[in-house]
Amino acid sequence: MSVDSQAISLVRSSFKSVAAVEDGPERLARTFYSILFARSPETREFFPAAMDVQRDRLVGAIAHVVERLDESDAILEYLAQLGRDHRKYGVTDEHYTAVGNALIEALETFGGAEMWTDEVDSAWRNALAIISAAMMDAANAEDGPPAWSATVIECRPVIKGVAVVRLQLDQTMQYRAGQYVSVQVAARPRMWRYLSPATPYDGTGVLEFHVRQVTGGWVSPVMVNQTAVGDTWVVGSPIGALGIPENSKDLLMIASGTGVAPLRAQILELIRRGNTRKVQLFYSGQHPCDLYDLPHLWKLAEKHPWLTIIPVSEEDENPWWHTEPEPLPPIGMARRIVGKVGKVVTSFGDWAGYDIQVVGSESMVNSTKFRLRAVGIDVDTVRNDPTY
Structure with missing residues (x-):
């Protein structure tokens, strides 16, 4: 340039x-x-x-x-x-x-x-x-398709306002674990929304998205509440700089809510590669129930000692509408910590020498970077994709 x-x-x-x-x-x-x-x-x-x-x-x-x-x-x-x-x-x-x-x-x-x-x-x-x-x-x-047609093969609510949607692409699309794609649904033509696959590319053409309903949003309420098996979505080309670094540094991953999806995809890709480097994932949300993927992450950590999961929630209690009991951590897994995720992360150390990724809302990313800067981390090296 x-x-x-x-x-x-x-x-x-x-x-x-x-x-x-x-x-x-x-x-x-x-x-x-x-x-x-x-x-x-x-x-x-x-x-x-x-x-x-x-x-x-x-x-x-x-x-x-x-x-x-x-x-x-x-x-x-x-x-x-x-x-x-x-x-x-x-x-x-x-x-x-x-x-x-x-x-x-x-x-x-x-x-x-x-x-x-x-x-x-x-x-x-x-x-x-x-x-x-x-x-x-x-x-x-580029000689690939300008966009991919995809058929919904599963839509599963996990908590109020969040659904896991699995799609079968009409042809495979290669992407790096950690990237995101633009998505359009038939009910909202020309309204593209960005979603991150929660699983790595495996050649089958199956994508999994974790979709949160945004209050006042045009598209996400349709995706979460009106999606049915057999629906057709359109998916654009992969974008984004997140992904497994080529260096050998240990990894610090910090996620909030559905922001866990691109980090989870990377963890699954690391498992596939036979990873040995240390990976620490701080998985956060407003309430305990926002950590909807915690049982799956615990199972991964039980099988792979290099992976540590630290659950964090800002509130200690769930909202009134969530009545399911909180899952108990398996033996050896960290218990949930109450507090702001940035403050919790930096209470564990200064994280010098780690490759750091942060995924979540703009306010969560900025506040976490502020905390990391306070313990001496050069936040220009902290990776997060644009939040627009």
Whole structure:
């Protein structure tokens, strides 16, 4: 990636000036889509009728790329993944040009003449050209399907508002344990949601997702409450940087709720590889019942001494609507600890020398990183995928 340091600085500072303005990111996104749809009306069919989630996702994606423009290998791989995933929309090279031009016009409109100098304009055009090229090259080089059709073979509620859904793909899709995919259900066309497979690739074409219903959400309530065996879902290409590191470091995994899925997939992949390195998983939730996958994880830990499971909940009691008894840990397994997961994790030590992954809500990830920083961990080395 040949964006020089001065250009990267201009791109970052101009984008941060947008983010610093009240409602700035939302206004930028609205302006961008208004311009895009006016200049290239055919692109409107790529997006859902309700654009609120899509606007947030756009700003999150831009922020993620802008902050990592100087991380050439990592950001180029991320952009390649996005390019392959965007094939599901039917995006062409001309659409990438239209998107770049619309974003430039939106930024210029938002920033005004004082911010949008010739130097800033040139820096953005150079960066967007490289970004578009990386995505287009990856998309054009891909010979697999633009998306996979999948049939629901099981939908099992595990607690209120959470379901385990298993799908059979129409053809196999290779992915790394820890990655995530975009998913669309028939009842919500063009509304894609990101889910992480909870099992590693095994060549059978079966995917397992752990889906939590989001209050006020458009898609997750349908996935959790209305999915039936035989339904057809559409699945996009795998994305994400999480996964088993190539180094030999011991692993610290920190998960909240359904965030356990990509970490569980990695643990199962490690078992398949005959792992010997130490793996410590802190599995957390608001209530004890949120640790719905704990019995399965305990069984894995009983068979594989290198795996340690530490259950954590912020509350000691379950909500009134959950009446099932809490499972008791097998002999030798850690008992559940009450507290914030970041505080609990750092009470065990400073975790120096571990490869660390954190998966959960944005607030959980940020608070856990704050605690890790306080014990001396360089949080730039803590891995988590974007939370948009």
